[in-house]
Amino acid sequence: MFRTSLSRTATRAVRTLSTSATKSSSIPLRICGRGTGTQQTITIKDKPYSIQTDTYPVLGGADSAPSPVAYSLASLTSCNQVTGAKVAEDHGIKLGQWNVRLDAVLPTDVLIKGKCEGNPNWESVKLFVRVQTNILESVKGDNLEADARFRHFVREVERRCPITQLFKRSGVQYESEWLNEAL
Structure with a gap:
């Protein structure tokens, strides 16, 4: 139940980020992650790049990415x-x-x-x-x-x-x- 309320609140607060920079009072972002184990690929809405993450072997990772x-x-x-x-x-x-x-x-x-x-x-x-x-x-x-x-x-x-x-x-x-x- 706590997740559902938090999720609804978070969803309402997210706005898409324009692909062109403007001088506004805020910069909204949407970041999504997908992965398995300790590795994840992170994407930023409307951007052509992604970020790879992993972790140190002491935490069960393969140290394959930062x-x-x-x-x-x-x-x-x-x-x-x-x-x-x-x-x-x-x-x-x-x-x-x-x-x-x-x-x-x-x-x-x-x-x-x-x-x-x-x-x-x-x-x-x-x-x-x-x-x-x-x-x-x-x-x-x-x-x-x-x-x-x-x-x-x-x-x-x-x-x-x-x-x-x-x-x-x-x-x-x-x-x-x-x-x-x-x-």
Whole structure:
């Protein structure tokens, strides 16, 4: 009965995603998964691509594709870059190469061992970002002004990035370290 109510609510809330991007107040998505065992193929409505997932052997998988937990971290790194591109556009900043690394710790007591107590969420996530910008050039070599402008850029990216906010608001120990490199 709980599934039926949840299912009806979820069905009513889903809208199809247009194939053309528009500036609207929301971006509705429909994602479907189909698979057996630990492997799944995920499709996005009206898109020509799909995503393959599997998991680690310790969870019964064949490690034939990235795991859902790896995709969650990949979403965090790439969402920061996508959001950064939008923030840079809004603030007149030119960007070049992004180099992003992420280190995370996932506790396994609940997920693998099935313990009743604990949290299966990430224990800690640390994002390292090196991004080329024209900020130093745009402030004519004023390092203090460049630092302030870059810190503002980073704060805006992290504030506006939905995946960063998902991680931060989930209670995970979240840290990030950003480095401004000359374009």
